[in-house]
């Protein structure tokens with residue numbers, strides 16, 4: 805049996821009727837930009853229309869849950885899923901741990917409260933090198949933003965209410 809890799813896609817989904825939000829933090833801009841580009845590239849590969857991809861930014865990852873909830877509840881946007889994207893890199897204090905833990909749990913709560921998919925697009929890295937690799941910024945490395953784009957198409961098509 806073929807072993808599926810991380811973020812393996814199980815079939816070619818048609819996202820042409822979907823509306824997807826991407827809300828990204830503004831810390832670690834170069835890495836964020838690569839992750840957002842990867843997510844958009846994959847959304848388009850699944851036929852999501854450019855006009856149906858709504859991209860907004862927030863100051864940092866700690867603001868992602870609030871913004872994600874607001875986007876999903878915005879009746880004018882009619883989003884099918886949201887991809888919060890942030891890059892958290894360990895510093896010399898415990899700030900990193902508290903943000904990672906609180907943001908992760910808060911994003912899960914947004915998903916439960918809104919009954920809409922919230923794709924976990926937050927890198928929690930010990931070094932900048934780890935983050936760059938996961939954004940595909942090193943030659944031959946995979947851009948995790950693409951996995952998040954694929955998940956944002958699969959989930960609403962499979963589990964929309």
Ligand SMILES: O=Nc1c(NC[C@H](O)[C@H](O)[C@H](O)CO)[nH]c(=O)[nH]c1=O
Pocket residue numbers: 829830831863864865866867890891892893894899900903
């Ligand atoms: O501290 N490091 C980071 C960070 N801190 C800011 C925080 O998310 C929030 O915006 C402020 O505390 C204001 O609420 N935000 C990140 O996205 N990545 C980091 O690596």
